[in-house]
Amino acid sequence: MTNPRAAKEALGQRLREIRRSAGLTGRALAGLAGWHESKISKIEYGKQTPSETDLRAWCRHTDAAAQLPDLIATLHNVEAAYLEVRRMRVPQWQRVIAKMEADAELIRWFEPGLVPGLLQTSRYIHGVLETIEALYGGPDVIEAAVAARLQRQQVLYKGRHRFHFVIGEQALWSVVGDPEVMIEQLDRLLTAMTLPRVVLGIVPLRAPYRVPLMNFAIFDRAMVQAETISAQLTVTQPREIGLYERAFNAVSDQAAIGNAARELITTAMEHYGQQLDASSHEQ
Known part of the structure; x- marks a missing residue:
């Protein structure tokens, strides 16, 4: 940055x-x-x-x-x-990104290791933000940030927005919270796949390396938001946006969609269910 x-x-x-x-x-x-x-x-x-x-x-x-x-x-x-996304400013950033989402007709979002914010459940958001707080420190604003992120998700149901999410299969196996939280979150992904203007693809774990594994979102063909450890990178030059589009197309071509994606999700859900069963038996 x-x-x-x-x-x-x-x-x-x-x-x-x-x-x-x-x-x-x-x-x-x-x-x-x-x-x-x-x-x-x-x-x-x-x-x-x-x-x-x-x-x-x-x-x-x-x-x-x-x-x-x-x-x-x-x-x-x-x-x-100047728009730092350090832990202490997460609620403010949620409002900034919400406007970007509301203004865009097409959002293409790649997340290699986590579920995208627009598809996260409340408890999953809590787990993500608690991890961020532990890394960055700062005042406790988790509840406000959770509320802001959940409010952002209304964009999925309003207007004529279209969404194409591509996530790495690693996102299904990166445990946020506990197995119960993950089952709830993966069920949310299955529900999101039924929305008329949402496409969800999952890049299998063993897929060949095609692009650097960093998360980014493309808003129409006007802007890209990409996260680093310390800040949010905004890209508006057409030449650079084109590079991100090529990267998104590369991972999209690798992604499982439809029934193949559902199978990957349900396999992970069954694994977490087995963990819950084992834990209950031990108790």
Whole structure:
């Protein structure tokens, strides 16, 4: 993940180069745009983040309209770099991602080792967030985060959204909570597969390696969200989005769907059921 301050400074440097290539001084550009002269300096040295309106004015007055789309994409990445998803800010992040989901018509989501958030049960969410809290620390906001994530799931039933989830079979075997929680969660996956606008595929454990195993979601063809250990990466450049699309297509081609996917899920459920039976007999 790019350092937020460095990303903002790099954007400012690029804007300074555009201004100089146009043969304009900072004072001249400020006059054309109707800004205070200090605003130019603050933006160019990374002390102030420009808005999209600022970028449009900058490109208009420097005859650099062709560079505007990439500058806007860079601005979005700068803004996203400040959206840390450390444990203490999970509820806030849930609200941000909820808007992205509500605005998108097609969401393609790959999770190699966990069930995607939109398909998680309440107890599964608790288990995931408790693990995150243990890693990151911070104030206890689990209940608020669970409520926010469950609220997000309403998008599955509203509007004309379409969803294509691909998960690794490892997600069926990565125990979150206990066998009882896992049985409930896997049953939820079976239910989700019956929803009219949801496709769920499962990449078998022994499938050949095709793409780096990191989770990401593609919103239409406009944006990608990918998680790292320390932050959420937002991708908006068309070339990079295309790379994620190719990766998603690669894992989707490997995924079991329909009855084959159901068989993988029920096999895991039977395993957890046997564990529960064994545990009850021991007691």
